[in-house]
Amino acid sequence: MQYEVATIVYGDVTGDGVFDAVIVWGWHKPDTPFWEGLTIDVQNGVTGEIARQPLSQPEGYDPNIWLGDVTGNGVDDIVLTIQTGGSGATINAYVFQYEQQRLATLFDSEQYQNQYAYQVNYQDQYLVHVLSMSNQELYSIDLSLRPSEYLNEIYDQDGVLLEPIEGWVNPMSGLYPVDFDGDGVYELMILQRIAGRYNADAIGYVQNVLAWQDNYFELNQQYVEVFGQPNA
Numbered sequence: 001m002q003y004e005v006a007t008i009v010y011g012d013v014t015g016d017g018v019f020d021a022v023i024v025w026g027w028h029k030p031d032t033p034f035w036e037g038l039t040i041d042v043q044n045g046v047t048g049e050i051a052r053q054p055l056s057q058p059e060g061y062d063p064n065i066w067l068g069d070v071t072g073n074g075v076d077d078i079v080l081t082i083q084t085g086g087s088g089a090t091i092n093a094y095v096f097q098y099e100q101q102r103l104a105t106l107f108d109s110e111q112y113q114n115q116y117a118y119q120v121n122y123q124d125q126y127l128v129h130v131l132s133m134s135n136q137e138l139y140s141i142d143l144s145l146r147p148s149e150y151l152n153e154i155y156d157q158d159g160v161l162l163e164p165i166e167g168w169v170n171p172m173s174g175l176y177p178v179d180f181d182g183d184g185v186y187e188l189m190i191l192q193r194i195a196g197r198y199n200a201d202a203i204g205y206v207q208n209v210l211a212w213q214d215n216y217f218e219l220n221q222q223y224v225e226v227f228g229q230p231n232a
Contacts, residue, residue, distance in 0.1 A: 006035055021042070
């Protein structure tokens with residue numbers, strides 16, 4: 001087994017004004033882009049010392065590193081996303097901060113999934129209710145403009161459900177640092193696809209915006225986005 005560098009970027013994550021190397025490495029079999037045993041290192045640009053952090057989900061495709069300040073301390077943090085290769089186009093994601101010669105994990109997508117849960121239930125009259133359990137916000141999606149072939153499989157001629165249907169919200173499919181306030185500190189925008197009767201039956205997205213507050217990422221904004229329909 002031979003370990004290789006999957007991706008490397010340079011930036012000042014130690015706060016000393018000198019560029020450091022941020023490296024994700026692991027191993028993969030010949031002729032496959034699937035990585036295993038992924039680990040992240042920061043090599044201090046001044047001392048050469050390495051801070052190392054294994055990943056809780058150390059497998060996937062196309063590791064990507066972004067550097068920027070997400071905590072407001074004026075020093076770049078490390079955002080790492082890895083494609084899982086699953087049918088839902090989901091990712092694993094992490095945020096790390098360099099402190100005292102080690103890497104602290106500020107965000108882990110697995111912990112996020114455990115914290116933010118949802119209930120998705122079809123309703124009579126062509127509606128779907130999406131309940132965000134973490135903050136008890138309820139969203140209603142109107143399906144009435146969907147094609148009749150779709151609706152006739154779910155509702156009778158009076159708009160009453162033929163049978164109860166529960167959907168679900170997929171794990172995150174995107175994590176994007178966005179500076180919503182223009183203050184140089186980035187929030188995390190997370191997208192999760194809402195599935196209806198089956199995974200390919202996408203009916204919208206949950207969009208959560210997390211901001212760093214009091215040493216953790218707090219839910220700052222939440223939206224449910226829906227797909228448009230042709231204007232007949």
